[in-house]
Amino acid sequence: xxxxxxxxxxxxxxxxxxxxxxxxxxxxxxxxxxxxxxxxxxxxxxxxxxxxxxxxxxxxxxxxxxxxxxxxxxxxxxxxxxxxxxxxxxxxxxxxxxxxxxxxxxxxxxxxxxxxxxxxxxxxxxxxxxxxxxxxxxxxxxxxxxxxxxxxxxxxxxxxxxxxxxxxxxxxxxxxxxxxxxxxxxxxxxxxxxxxxxxxxxxxxxxxxxxxxxxxxxxxxxxxxxxxxxxxxxxxxxxxxxxxxxxxxxxxxxxxxxxxxxxxxxxxxxxxxxxxxxxxxxxxxxxxxxxxxx
Amino acid sequence: xxxxxxxxxxxxxxxxxxxxxxxxxxxxxxxxxxxxxxxxxxxxxxxxxxxxxxxxxxxxxxxxxxxxxxxxxxxxxxxxxxxxxxxxxxxxxxxxxxxxxxxxxxxxxxxxxxxxxxxxxxxxxxxxxxxxxxxxxxxxxxxxxxxxxxxxxxxxxxxxxxxxxxxxxxxxxxxxxxxxxxxxxxxxxxxxxxxxxxxxxxxxxxxxxxxxxxxxxxxxxxxxxxxxxxxxxxxxxxxxxxxxxxxxxxxxxxxxxxxxxxxxxxxxxxxxxxxxxxxxxxxxxxxxxxxxxxxxxxxxxxxxxxxxxxxxxxxxxxxxxxxxxxxxxxx
Amino acid sequence: xxxxxxxxxxxxxxxxxxxxxxxxxxxxxxxxxxxxxxxxxxxxxxxxxxxxxxxxxxxxxxxxxxxxxxxxxxxxxxxxxxxxxxxxxxxxxxxxxxxxxxxxxxxxxxxxxxxxxxxxxxxxxxxxxxxxxxxxxxxxxxxxxxxxxxxxxxxxxxxxxxxxxxxxxxxxxxxxxxxxxxxxxxxxxxxxxxxxxxxxxxxxxxxxxxxxxxxxxxxxxxxxxxxxxxxxxxxxxxxxxxxxxxxxxxxxxxxxxxxxxxxxxxxxxxxxxxxxxxxxxxxxxxxxxxxxxxxxxxxxxxxxxxxxxxx
Numbered sequence: 001x002x003x004x005x006x007x008x009x010x011x012x013x014x015x016x017x018x019x020x021x022x023x024x025x026x027x028x029x030x031x032x033x034x035x036x037x038x039x040x041x042x043x044x045x046x047x048x049x050x051x052x053x054x055x056x057x058x059x060x061x062x063x064x065x066x067x068x069x070x071x072x073x074x075x076x077x078x079x080x081x082x083x084x085x086x087x088x089x090x091x092x093x094x095x096x097x098x099x100x101x102x103x104x105x106x107x108x109x110x111x112x113x114x115x116x117x118x119x120x121x122x123x124x125x126x127x128x129x130x131x132x133x134x135x136x137x138x139x140x141x142x143x144x145x146x147x148x149x150x151x152x153x154x155x156x157x158x159x160x161x162x163x164x165x166x167x168x169x170x171x172x173x174x175x176x177x178x179x180x181x182x183x184x185x186x187x188x189x190x191x192x193x194x195x196x197x198x199x200x201x202x203x204x205x206x207x208x209x210x211x212x213x214x215x216x217x218x219x220x221x222x223x224x225x226x227x228x229x230x231x232x233x234x235x236x237x238x239x240x241x242x243x244x245x246x247x248x249x250x251x252x253x254x255x256x257x258x259x260x261x262x263x264x265x266x267x268x269x270x271x272x273x274x275x276x277x278x279x280x281x282x283x284x285x286x287x288x289x290x291x292x293x294x
Numbered sequence: 295x296x297x298x299x300x301x302x303x304x305x306x307x308x309x310x311x312x313x314x315x316x317x318x319x320x321x322x323x324x325x326x327x328x329x330x331x332x333x334x335x336x337x338x339x340x341x342x343x344x345x346x347x348x349x350x351x352x353x354x355x356x357x358x359x360x361x362x363x364x365x366x367x368x369x370x371x372x373x374x375x376x377x378x379x380x381x382x383x384x385x386x387x388x389x390x391x392x393x394x395x396x397x398x399x400x401x402x403x404x405x406x407x408x409x410x411x412x413x414x415x416x417x418x419x420x421x422x423x424x425x426x427x428x429x430x431x432x433x434x435x436x437x438x439x440x441x442x443x444x445x446x447x448x449x450x451x452x453x454x455x456x457x458x459x460x461x462x463x464x465x466x467x468x469x470x471x472x473x474x475x476x477x478x479x480x481x482x483x484x485x486x487x488x489x490x491x492x493x494x495x496x497x498x499x500x501x502x503x504x505x506x507x508x509x510x511x512x513x514x515x516x517x518x519x520x521x522x523x524x525x526x527x528x529x530x531x532x533x534x535x536x537x538x539x540x541x542x543x544x545x546x547x548x549x550x551x552x553x554x555x556x557x558x559x560x561x562x563x564x565x566x567x568x569x570x571x572x573x574x575x576x577x578x579x580x581x582x583x584x585x586x587x588x589x590x591x592x593x594x595x596x597x598x599x600x601x602x603x604x605x606x607x608x609x610x611x612x613x614x615x616x617x618x619x620x621x622x623x624x625x
Numbered sequence: 626x627x628x629x630x631x632x633x634x635x636x637x638x639x640x641x642x643x644x645x646x647x648x649x650x651x652x653x654x655x656x657x658x659x660x661x662x663x664x665x666x667x668x669x670x671x672x673x674x675x676x677x678x679x680x681x682x683x684x685x686x687x688x689x690x691x692x693x694x695x696x697x698x699x700x701x702x703x704x705x706x707x708x709x710x711x712x713x714x715x716x717x718x719x720x721x722x723x724x725x726x727x728x729x730x731x732x733x734x735x736x737x738x739x740x741x742x743x744x745x746x747x748x749x750x751x752x753x754x755x756x757x758x759x760x761x762x763x764x765x766x767x768x769x770x771x772x773x774x775x776x777x778x779x780x781x782x783x784x785x786x787x788x789x790x791x792x793x794x795x796x797x798x799x800x801x802x803x804x805x806x807x808x809x810x811x812x813x814x815x816x817x818x819x820x821x822x823x824x825x826x827x828x829x830x831x832x833x834x835x836x837x838x839x840x841x842x843x844x845x846x847x848x849x850x851x852x853x854x855x856x857x858x859x860x861x862x863x864x865x866x867x868x869x870x871x872x873x874x875x876x877x878x879x880x881x882x883x884x885x886x887x888x889x890x891x892x893x894x895x896x897x898x899x900x901x902x903x904x905x906x907x908x909x910x911x912x913x914x915x916x917x918x919x920x921x922x923x924x925x926x927x928x929x930x931x932x933x934x935x936x
Binding site: 378386391 | 837929
Binding site: 130131134135137138139141142145146147148149150152222226229230233234235236249252253256257260263264266267270271272274275278279 | 640643644647648651652762763765766767768770771772774775777778782867870871873874875877878881882889892893895896897904907908911912915916919
């Protein structure tokens with residue numbers, strides 16, 4: 001008896017093509033290779049910042065204020081005589097950590113809420129759905145600004161703000177996918193053989209809604225990096241003197257007549273890295289979730 | 295013999311990249327006389343819809359070869375900018391999907407009126423009057439009051455009536471109807487066919503009716519062209535087709551039409567399916583499904599053989615059996 | 626149609642209440658003691674107590690909630706703790722600048738993005754289409770405040786064509802002041818709207834009724850604009866709502882870049898000064914704005930889609 005149910009309980013047992021597709025999608029497009037190179041460089045720079053940065057990013061020098069780019073300072077110096085390149089190199093750490101941590105935390109939290117709402121339905125679902133819908137009506141940046149307005153800046157607050165801002169999106173996708181998966185015969189089979197609900201959710205629901213969640217997570221790395229930069233620019237993200245690409249631009253704006261180079265350098269880096277993660281996210285989406293791409 | 299309104303000679307339509315073209319229609323020739331009603335029959339994939347769209351020059355593919363003459367002018371020689379003036383005024387067309395063929399954001403009145411506006415009806419009052427007349431003609435109850443209605447407020451049959459009103463508003467000389475009743479209920483189907491006959495009678499236009507259903511064609515048409523895998527395989531007047539079909543494919547089609555007198559019989563089905571477009575490079579495309587096939591069928595595509603004053607068919611076997619002569623350049 | 630509108634309007638009531646509840650929960654419960662959050666760690670217990678008294682934080686929670694909802698709905702946000710000015714007055718002074726910027730950037734974004742998208746869709750898979758793809762990739766990646774800073778450096782600082790800061794006085798001067806900030810946001814909106822227009826139009830141009838329009842003799846411009854674009858307006862309306870919302874959120878950083886008065890600038894300054902009353906008022910007004918934009922879009926849908934209008 002149980003032998004005949006087992007196959008139904010493992011609907012995703014064989015999906016060998018995912019990694020093959022991923023490899024094909026990544027290496028068939030020049031743009032994706034470019035994106036991959038940028039992302040790898042970005043991660044390396046962030047990880048090895050102390051080795052790469054030519055100066056201490058916080059070291060001020062009254063003698064070297066507002067220098068244009070030169071051999072000693074490839075991106076010049078800011079109004080405190082700090083080396084902009086070193087600040088950019090260290091700033092990448094914030095972007096990297098927040099860019100990965102927040103989407104992942106939001107994915108966990110959102111999946112939990114979405115699966116619970118979708119699987120159990122009823123009153124819980126109505127409340128969760130209503131709040132999700134409401135929060136989704138807000139653009140992520142505005143939601144982040146409004147939450148940051150209450151919480152204030154600083155590293156952990158930014159993590160919290162971005163996580164909350166991204167959670168509704170994950171919850172909606174997880175809820176919709178759960179509703180679809182719930183109809184599948186293997187769930188019925190699992191209930192029939194007497195598997196406990198938490199086990200059913202962990203073993204049979206979550207693995208089957210993983211693809212869209214993973215896609216969403218990768219797509220939102222780029223958003224998280226941009227949001228962190230925006231919040232830091234607004235002064236409610238990473239707090240000075242710690243360098244972040246956003247607050248380098250903020251400082252640069254207060255020193256517009258001194259030197260435009262911090263702004264130009266930091267902005268170009270944000271654009272490049274966000275572009276690369278967007279391209280990579282598209283590639284992952286095309287590989288894992290072909291229906292979502294048009 | 296009636297004068298030709300439309301004449302297709304050796305029309306070949308290709309899709310895909312020019313280097314590796316897929317031939318969907320090959321060497322199709324037939325004609326439609328003034329005021330005549332001709333049916334184009336074949337299974338899906340036989341190229342009949344592509345042929346009809348090629349006449350309007352509305353296909354994504356290319357007409358690689360052949361002539362499509364309308365009133366003696368080869369439409370394929372005209373610049374693309376000359377086609378809009380012909381579409382809707384000289385040749386009009388209605389389609390299979392009445393549910394999606396009307397613009398959901400325009401009132402039915404505006405959509406019929408637009409056909410008039412595009413072909414010289416600049417006077418607003420006259421246009422409106424004509425629009426009401428046309429909707430009346432196709433049997434829309436309270437036509438005047440329904441001018442401002444949107445397609446979603448109409449049933450499928452009613453929408454097809456609107457499509458017909460729109461198509462015939464400028465009294466085209468030829469109406470091409472591509473599976474006009476396929477998506478409709480059987481009772482509505484009969485009504486729409488009756489309507490087409492009535493409109494044809496009143497406006498005196500020719501009809502090219504495309505259908506997979508010989509019964510539908512027999513109801514409306516005087517002459518039938520049978521297509522298979524992108525080629526014409528038989529052509530005859532409707533009576534002859536129904537009583538003495540020559541091509542084995544036509545015979546199979548006829549046996550698969552349900553008849554009231556044979557209710558108890560199990561309905562015949564031609565074994566196999568239409569070969570995919572472009573897969574037949576040599577010989578008769580029907581040979582793999584044909585009970586009569588001989589070795590020659592695999593080697594050479596049979597030409598059209600003449601079986602009588604109004605009948606020709608492309609089959610080596612029946613032609614040899616009946617002693618039919620090659621049709622050559624059929625006049 | 627009336628029924629639909631009434632239903633949508635009534636539906637907005639619980640939405641507003643839910644928004645206010647979430648704001649209340651966020652402001653009273655999340656940061657722990659609002660007095661600490663507002664006054665900082667170094668305030669004396671007496672100062673904190675005075676603050677609690679002033680903000681009505683000593684009342685029971687349910688009473689605070691009712692007071693909060695009532696004062697929010699009557700737009701009574703109290704007085705700024707920094708300068709004692711009426712918060713509503715501050716908001717109503719700054720709000721027009723934000724609205725002006727939002728509307729100008731959406732209009733410019735539509736004027737740039739939609740024709741670009743049409744151009745790309747009608748030349749699918751050729752040069753204009755690639756240009757659209759490149760434009761949208763950049764538009765999705767470049768931060769608005771960076772683009773704004775670059776435009777400021779080039780056109781205001783170096784070329785001197787536009788003012789460096791302020792909101793301007795009088796209609797012409799205000800238009801002069803709003804142009805560069807609006808263009809910044811419009812560039813990013815145009816990338817989004819252009820891509821959306823392209824996708825929506827391409828989808829519509831493949832529909833059966835487009836074939837019908839061609840079959841009755843319509844020429845290409847009429848097919849594309851009257852039949853194609855008109856039908857692509859449905860997804861575009863949704864896109865327009867999103868654009869307006871993101872323009873609103875983008876305005877916060879842009880007001881900072883161009884040093885313009887506005888709701889975002891007010892909120893950000895209030896956060897820096899820990900001006901609790903202004904923060905609260907700013908959040909509520911922003912949130913109500915979002916609800917209002919969404920509601921407006923739902924109502925605009927009625928005008929665009931006869932399937933809702935006539936039924």
